[in-house]
Amino acid sequence: MTSSEPSRHERRRRETRERIATTALTLFGERGYDAVTIADIAAAADVAKQTVVNHFPAKEDLLLAWHRPVEADLIDMIDQLPLSTPLPQFLKEELPRMFAGLSELPDEPQHEDPRIGADERMAGIAAIIQNSPALVDALQLRGGRYQEELAAILADRVPAQLGPVAARAISAFILTTVTAMINEAMRLRGEGRTPQEIADTLVDTVGRALDVLDAGMGPAAEPAA
Structure with a gap:
């Protein structure tokens, strides 16, 4: 060995x-x-x-264990970005790709029944979540922890004059956008769209949302004379 x-x-x-x-x-x-x-x-x-x-x-x-949250992957990716990388542009490029891959099987449990495909398993997981108020509440609490974790990372990326409150606000905006895009990707997959079709459809949608973020993270306007 x-x-x-x-x-x-x-x-x-x-x-x-x-x-x-x-x-x-x-x-x-x-x-x-x-x-x-x-x-x-x-x-x-x-x-x-x-x-x-x-x-x-x-x-x-x-x-x-069967479905690593997209939010966790996204936070890891942002944490590893060089500070010189524009965050809104990165998100515009990466989020559609991540959403298109939601139907892929996760890596960890490997001895699943080979007769069960990725789409069928993900549909089953979605149904389990939708039918459990307790699970929805637990995942929402976990989402709050993701928001605080992302805010801590963003505090080093946003302009210094904006401070920790802005970092939390930007974190909330990003994760709310992610949640909306996940729901839309699931809806599109339910219509039988392919991963590439899902990515193509979401590019414009996520782009419009992140244009707002881009504008909000720009330099502060000079006060009027």
Whole structure:
């Protein structure tokens, strides 16, 4: 075994995590998110309840194992951007591409049923979310944490005279735009549009929204004489 290969312990840990995630997704689909407990998932996956919690500290993490939020990817990308990169232009170019790829399967759980395609799985996840007020609330709380995280990053990017309040406002604007675009991408996919068609449709839409951001992040106007 080379140093780049996972150890036996790590392989078993991944297998356990994948089994838990697969079991949870199946139970959520069959019974609904709100009706399934951590104890139910542990029993069905044949692991201890604490093992589930060790791998997935929050219940919504069991669903997000199958679907990394676009917001998380976007924050990571913005955090790695050089300060010289204009943020609005970057978002205009990258957001449509990200939305078009929403139907792609995530990387983490790898032992899914091969008979289930990406679109079918994503449709199932969307249905689970829509039918669970508790899950919607949990994801909204998580969205608030994303907003604070992005605001902290943007505080280093916006003009110094705007300060932390502007960073929070810009963060809220970006993430609200992302949410609106996700909803639109899901609607377009439901109509049978291809990823390329979705990207093409969203380019103009997201561009108009981000023109507002671009104008708002420009130099402050000189006061009238």
